[in-house]
Each structure stands twice: as structure tokens, then as C-alpha cells.
Amino acid sequence: MTEAVMTSRDRVLKMLSGEKVSPVPCWSGVGNVTTAGLDKLGYDFATVHHDAEMMAKAAMSTYEIYGFEVVTFPFDLCLEAEILGCEMNPYADTKELLYPTIKVKSKNTVEDLRAMAKDPSTATKGRLPQLKEVVKIIREKHGNDVAIASYVLGPFTLGGQIDELEPLLKNSFKKPEETAEYLDALADIIIVIGNELRNMGIDIITTREMGATTDVLSPRVFKKIIMPPLKKIAQSQTGPSVLHICGAVLPIIDMMVEAGFDALSIDSKTPMNEVRERVGDEVVICGNFNPFLALNNGEASDAYNMVAECIKSGVNSVHPGCDIWPSAKSENMEAMIRACREIRP
Amino acid sequence: MDQAKKDELEKKLAEGVVEFDDDEVKEASEEWVATGEDTYDAIFDGLVTGMEEVGRLFATQEYFVPEMLMAADSLYIGLDIMRPHMVPRDTGVKGTVVIGTVQGDVHDIGKNIVKMMFDVAGFQVFDLGRDVPLEDFLKKQLETNSDIVCLSAMMTTTMMGMPKVIEMIKEKNPTCKILIGGAPITDDVADKFGADGTANDATNALEEAIKMIVALKDIQKEASKN
Numbered sequence: 001m002t003e004a005v006m007t008s009r010d011r012v013l014k015m016l017s018g019e020k021v022s023p024v025p026c027w028s029g030v031g032n033v034t035t036a037g038l039d040k041l042g043y044d045f046a047t048v049h050h051d052a053e054m055m056a057k058a059a060m061s062t063y064e065i066y067g068f069e070v071v072t073f074p075f076d077l078c079l080e081a082e083i084l085g086c087e088m089n090p091y092a093d094t095k096e097l098l099y100p101t102i103k104v105k106s107k108n109t110v111e112d113l114r115a116m117a118k119d120p121s122t123a124t125k126g127r128l129p130q131l132k133e134v135v136k137i138i139r140e141k142h143g144n145d146v147a148i149a150s151y152v153l154g155p156f157t158l159g160g161q162i163d164e165l166e167p168l169l170k171n172s173f174k175k176p177e178e179t180a181e182y183l184d185a186l187a188d189i190i191i192v193i194g195n196e197l198r199n200m201g202i203d204i205i206t207t208r209e210m211g212a213t214t215d216v217l218s219p220r221v222f223k224k225i226i227m228p229p230l231k232k233i234a235q236s237q238t239g240p241s242v243l244h245i246c247g248a249v250l251p252i253i254d255m256m257v258e259a260g261f262d263a264l265s266i267d268s269k270t271p272m273n274e275v276r277e278r279v280g281d282e283v284v285i286c287g288n289f290n291p292f293l294a295l296n297n298g299e300a301s302d303a304y305n306m307v308a309e310c311i312k313s314g315v316n317s318v319h320p321g322c323d324i325w326p327s328a329k330s331e332n333m334e335a336m337i338r339a340c341r342e343i344r345p
Numbered sequence: 346m347d348q349a350k351k352d353e354l355e356k357k358l359a360e361g362v363v364e365f366d367d368d369e370v371k372e373a374s375e376e377w378v379a380t381g382e383d384t385y386d387a388i389f390d391g392l393v394t395g396m397e398e399v400g401r402l403f404a405t406q407e408y409f410v411p412e413m414l415m416a417a418d419s420l421y422i423g424l425d426i427m428r429p430h431m432v433p434r435d436t437g438v439k440g441t442v443v444i445g446t447v448q449g450d451v452h453d454i455g456k457n458i459v460k461m462m463f464d465v466a467g468f469q470v471f472d473l474g475r476d477v478p479l480e481d482f483l484k485k486q487l488e489t490n491s492d493i494v495c496l497s498a499m500m501t502t503t504m505m506g507m508p509k510v511i512e513m514i515k516e517k518n519p520t521c522k523i524l525i526g527g528a529p530i531t532d533d534v535a536d537k538f539g540a541d542g543t544a545n546d547a548t549n550a551l552e553e554a555i556k557m558i559v560a561l562k563d564i565q566k567e568a569s570k571n
Contacts (some may be wrong), residue, residue, distance in 0.1 A: 004381070033500075091449065096509075098449035099502050101476065166414060166454060173411035215528065218409040247528070251406075293499045294531065297537070325501055 009147040015317050016240040016262050018284055024317050025234055026307075026340040027070035029149045029242050029265060029286070034098065036330050037061025045326065049076055049100060052133035060138060062324075063146050066333045071138050071202070072149040073131030074127065076100040077208070080153055081161040082125035084108050084116065087102040087290030090292035107163045110185045117188035120343060123196040132200045139201065144285055147203045152194050154209025155186035155229045156217075166213070172221050177270060180225045187229035191236040198238055206242040206265060207233055207268035210322075213247030217268075222252050226324075227259060235261035242286065246322050250274055257283050267321030268293075272313035286319035295320075295328035295336065303332035346380045353410025355391040358423055363402070365415035368420050373425040374493040384427035385434070392423045393465060410454060417461050433435040433467075440495065441491040443482060445473030448508040452499035455527060459495060459544070468493075479506050483513045486521060496540075515539065 003260065006014070008025065015021045038045055039229055046106035048054040059073040071284070072261050076089040078100050085106035108116070116122050125154050137147055137210065149253040153161065159182065171179045195206055211227045234241065243256055244265035253275055258265050272288050281287075294306040318340050346354075362369035368521045370392075376385045397415040402408035408416075433463055442463050446453050453475040463470050467515040471485055486494050498504035504527060511523050525535055535543035 075546075089476075094448065096448065096479070096506055098506075099500075101449065163491045167450070169454070170414055170418075173415065214406075214409075216405075216410045218412075221409070221411070297534075322460045322500075323502055325505065327505070 007145045008063075008067075008145055009136055012069050012147040012317070013240060015243070015296035016280065019261075020316070022344065023341050024198050024311055025069045025317065025320045026097070026337055027068060027147070027149070027286075027322065028072060028319050029070070029151055029204055029243060030072065030085050030208065030320075031056050031075055032062050032070075032081060032320070033064055033326055034324065034328050034330075034333065035064055035067075035326045036328075036333075038326065040065070045075075046090045046094070046100075046343065047098045049074060049088075049090050050127065050130070052130045053137060055130070056134045056137035056141075059134065062333075063142075065330075067337050068333075070147045070149050071142070073134055074131065074150070076321055077153060077157075077161065077286065080158050080190065081106065081126055083122065083128070083193065083211065084113075084162050087163055090163075094184055102161050105161075106164055110182055113140070113182075113185035113189055113215075115190055117185070121147060122189070122192050128193070128196055131197070131202075135200045135202060141190065142248070145248070148201065149204040149206065150197050150202045151206040151208050152190045152197070152233075154207050154212060154226075155190060155246075156181040157209055157211035157278070158186050158190065159183065160211050169216070172217060172225055176221070176225055180228065183225060183229045183337055187232045190233055194233070194236065195238075202239075204240045206239065207261065208244045210244065210246045213245050214249055214251050215247040219255070221281075223255060226253055230259045231254075231288045237261070250278070263316070265319055269321070272310070272315060276314045282318045285314070286317045287315050288313075288321045289318070291322060291328070293325045295332045297324050298332065300329070300331040300335040303335040304339045307336045308343045310345055311340070311343045327337065346377075346382055355387060355394070356378065356385060358391025359395035359398065361420045361423070362392055362416050363398045365419050367419050370419045370423045371426065374423040378426060378430050378549050383432040384430045387427055387433060388424065388431060388465065389407065392427075396420055396462075396465075400424050406570070412455065413458065417458060420461065420465070440493060441469045442472070442493045442495060442498075443471045443473065443485045443489060443491045444495040445477040445482060445501055445556070446477050446497045446499070447510065448476055450498050450500060450503035450507065450529075451475050451525075453497070455499065456497040458498070479510050479513070482510045483517065485512050487517060490518075490520040490523065493522045493524060496523065496525045498525070498529065501529075503527040504529050504534070506539070511539045 011021050011025045012027050015025050017107045039140035048058045055073055058073045062068040063071050064100050078299045081102050082088055086102045087104035088100050091102035153183050241261045242263045243261040246267040248269045249269055257279050263286055265286040266288045268288050289306045294303040354377050357373040359384055444460050446456050496507050507525050512523055523542045524542045525540040530543050
């Protein structure tokens with residue numbers, strides 16, 4: 001297959017398998033819906049989360065408008081928490097565009113979680129049936145032209161969604177064995193949900209363990225209680241997988257590699273040059289420009305230059321360091337894509 | 346209480362905070378209070394000195410957020426016991442603070458650390474909590490006529506509410522100082538948003554807050570000499 005006729009799905013999947021793809025793919029396994037896309041569809045952000053057709057169309061809009069090489073959904077971090085019994089707040093009554101958060105926490109015990117992981121009905125709960133519908137709508141429209149991506153939270157981050165974060169943080173230090181047990185039980189839930197996402201036909205799953213960044217936890221605690229459940233999740237993957245942790249992750253980058261995902265996604269706080277020095281050329285790294293500075297704050301030329309710098313620093317694909325804030329300027333989005341097509345490493 | 350005993354208890358309080366030893370802090374605080382003496386030095390040269398060391402350990406990445414939270418718990422144990430026994434000082438530095446995490450953001454740990462330092466410094470703190478509707482900051486500011494409003498956001502996706510709050514408040518009350526903080530906040534962003542000050546992470550927030558407390562301590566020492 002020549003690269004000229006490769007679909008963007010081929011390009012992204014090839015990149016994640018470790019092959020060099022030129023020009024570098026431009027995609028994101030985390031939030032990338034834009035206000036421009038929502039406006040074109042006439043959608044209010046708060047209403048797209050619980051409707052398959054709206055979610056599918058909003059998810060496809062960044063690919064359709066800009067040529068961003070992926071369709072990623074959902075847009076919030078509440079999928080697993082809702083399955084576990086939490087209540088989500090979509091901010092329907094707010095003028096501001098906001099990502100949903102958890103309003104009522106389910107506070108599941110380890111025993112609850114163990115039982116739910118064994119219960120076959122868990123894979124049919126919450127918005128999972130809706131997501132299945134979303135995949136169908138996207139494939140009907142675009143076939144295999146574009147990669148479909150979704151994500152799960154890492155156990156520590158999910159723990160902070162379904163219960164209070166402060167005790168979890170303290171217990172990670174004070175009661176590591178108990179916390180490890182809790183995170184292991186959460187990992188089993190995440191695996192059940194991840195498997196269901198694969199069954200639906202989702203190509204790429206990113207595990208987002210952003211709560212366990214070294215801005216928050218010591219590398220020592222990371223090694224002791226975050227690594228074992230992450231490895232378990234990595235081993236359960238049956239398709240392309242990415243691990244995303246935000247913040248300055250250089251102190252744990254070797255462990256992130258060791259966790260065993262196909263690729264790592266890092267944010268702009270972690271210097272890419274140093275990452276390459278540490279992990280070598282074989283590890284697939286997606287990253288790592290600052291989406292707010294490049295796409296919302298600056299001019300189109302800033303976006304172009306920041307993405308160009310990112311490519312030069314040796315990433316395998318251009319991927320924003322965290323969610324694209326929806327109000328990203330159209331001309332900056334276009335400049336990002338242009339830079340990816342024009343700049344060679 | 347003689348100086349040697351004071352030094353010993355202050356050291357115990359400081360070490361208790363650094364080692365998150367709640368019992369040690371409780372014991373030393375109660376011992377100090379039992380003497381019937383002003384607890385001012387115990388708080389500032391004991392508890393706050395301990396927290397300064399925690400700030401240093403955090404900055405050098407020996408301590409992380411869990412350690413800082415545990416140290417803060419220990420500090421509050423001492424503060425709760427000793428503050429009712431502190432002789433108030435009239436230094437001209439007093440104030441009211443409204444603090445909260447902006448709507449859409451449910452992270453409040455950084456906010457709580459900053460709040461702690463205002464508590465220690467004797468500010469009257471109105472904590473609106475987390476996920477706070479933007480208009481509520483303005484309402485509370487007007488109601489309390491606070492000198493300072495502190496806004497926190499942990500995520501890029503929520504910090505966009507900040508300039509709106511700043512604009513609302515500055516329009517009604519241009520002298521109110523607005524401090525913003527959180528992981529995505531840089532000096533540039535703070536500047537662009539029209540904030541008066543910033544701390545972009547917990548280390549920075551703690552450092553800034555400690556600087557503020559130390560400055561306050563100096564002012565108070567100066568004032569008590571006169």
C-alpha cells in the first residue's frame with residue numbers, strides 16, 4: 001500500500017504499531033470536539049452526552065471540518081463512574097460550555113467492585129449501549145476511513161471520580177496495601193468496560209491516568225500502587241492502546257514504558273527531547289503541544305510553530321497534551337493540520 | 346514558660362507538622378495552652394515553620410501531595426487547639442478572603458492548601474467550595490466586601506470561567522485583589538485574564554502563601570516592637 005492512498009485510519013493504526021508514518025498523523029485519543037463543530041450542527045454541548053446521534057455527529061465534526069485524523073468519544077470523564085452508580089452533571093443550566101463532572105459519588109466498596117466486575121450486566125450499563133450505537137453511526141458514514149478512539153480512566157483517576165480524592169491521596173501513602181486492593185478492583189471494572197468498547201469496534205483505547213501524575217504522587221507511590229493495576233489493564237488490551245498521563249512525567253517515564261501499552265501520550269510539561277533521550281527511538285510517543293496556548297490563546301502562526309516544534313522534537317504523531325478546549329479557533333486548528341502535512345521531522 | 350521550654354515546644358510543633366505526627370502536635374499544643382501563655386509564637390514559629398519546611402520538601406520533590414495533605418491535617422490540629430488562645434495583634438494587616446474552585450471543576454486540594462495559609466494568617470475566609478457558579482463569587486464579594494478573591498481551576502477546560510469572574514468583580518469593585526491558581530495557569534494566562542496574582546501549582550501556591558505569612562510575621566514583629 002502506498003502512503004498516498006492510505007486512509008487516516010491506516011496511518012494512525014500503523015503509527016501506533018510502531019512504524020514511522022510520514023507526514024506524521026495528527027490525532028487525539030482524548031477530548032477534541034470544538035465549538036465550531038457544535039455550532040455547525042446547532043448543538044448545545046450539554047445535550048450531546050446522552051444522545052447517540054448527536055454524540056456521533058459531534059465526534060465526527062473535528063475529522064470532517066479539519067481533517068483531524070480520528071473520531072473520539074465520549075467527551076466527558078463520567079462513563080465508568082455512571083456505570084458504577086454515580087450521577088453526572090452535564091451543566092445543562094449553565095451558560096458556560098463545561099465538561100460534565102460527577103455530582104453524586106457512588107462510593108463503591110472493594111466488595112461492590114469485585115461483584116460488579118463479575119456481573120455480565122455491567123457491560124450493558126450506563127451509556128455503553130449508546131456508545132455502541134455511536135460506533136455504528138460513524139462506520140455507516142465513514143466506513144474504515146477514519147480511526148475510532150475512546151478512552152477509559154486509570155484506576156486512581158476513577159477512584160477520585162467515584163469517591164473523595166483527598167482520602168484516596170492520603171491512603172496511597174498511609175495505607176498502601178488497602179489502596180492497592182481498591183485500585184486492583186477498579187482495574188477489573190476498567191477491563192470489563194474496555195473489552196466492551198473493543199467489542200463495539202472501537203479501534204484505539206487510551207487509558208487516562210491523569211490523577212496519578214508526578215505533580216501529585218511520588219514516583220515511589222506510583223511504582224508501588226499505580227503500576228500493578230496499569231500493567232493489568234495493559235495486558236488485557238486486544239487492540240491498539242495508549243497510556244496518557246498529564247503533567248511532568250519524566251521521573252516515571254520508564255515505568256510508563258514498562259506498563260506495556262502500545263504508545264504513550266504526554267503533555268507539554270514533559271520535554272519531548274528528554275523523553276527521547278530516556279526511552280530511545282522505538283517507543284511510540286504521541287504528543288505534546290499545549291492545546292490552550294496553540295489553539296485558543298495564540299495566533300494561527302503560533303499554532304503552526306508550536307506543532308512544527310513538536311514534530312521536530314521527535315514525536316511519532318502530533319497529539320495535544322490534553323483535551324482541546326472546544327473554543328479553539330478555526331484558523332489555529334487549520335494551522336495545526338497544515339503544519340502536520342508540511343513539516344518533516 | 347522559659348525560653349528553653351518554648352524552643353522545645355516550637356521544635357516539636359514544627360517537626361510534628363513535617364512528620365505529619367498528629368499526636369505530637371496535639372500534645373505540644375495542649376502543653377503550650379496549659380501554660381496560659383499567648384500561642385502566637387507557637388503558631389508562627391512552630392506550626393508555620395513546619396509548613397515552610399514542608400513547602401521546601403515539596404519544591405525539591407521529596408514530598409508530594411499526599412504528604413502535604415497529611416502535614417496540613419497536623420497543622421490544623423494544632424491551630425484548632427491554639428488559636429482561641431492567641432492574643433490578637435493590631436498590625437493593620439487584616440482581611441477577608443473569598444475563595445473557591447470555579448464551576449465545572451471539582452478539584453479543591455490546591456484551593457484548600459491556599460485557604461489553610463489564609464486561615465493561619467488570621468484572615469476571615471469565606472470558602473465557597475468547589476464547582477462554584479461564576480456569579481456566586483461576585484455575590485459573596487459584594488456581600489462581604491472582601492479584600493481578596495481567590496479562584497482556582499485544575500483544568501484547562503475550566504479556567505476559561507476565570508476571566509468572566511474577574512471582569513464581573515473588577516467592574517463593581519476595582520480595588521478588590523484577585524488571585525488565580527491551578528495547574529493550567531501561567532503568568533501569561535493570569536496577565537491575559539486580568540488577575541492580580543497567580544500560583545500555577547500547589548508548590549507555587551504554598552510558596553506564595555508562605556511568603557505572604559512570613560511577610561506578615563515580620564510586619565507583626567515590627568509592630569510589636571513599637
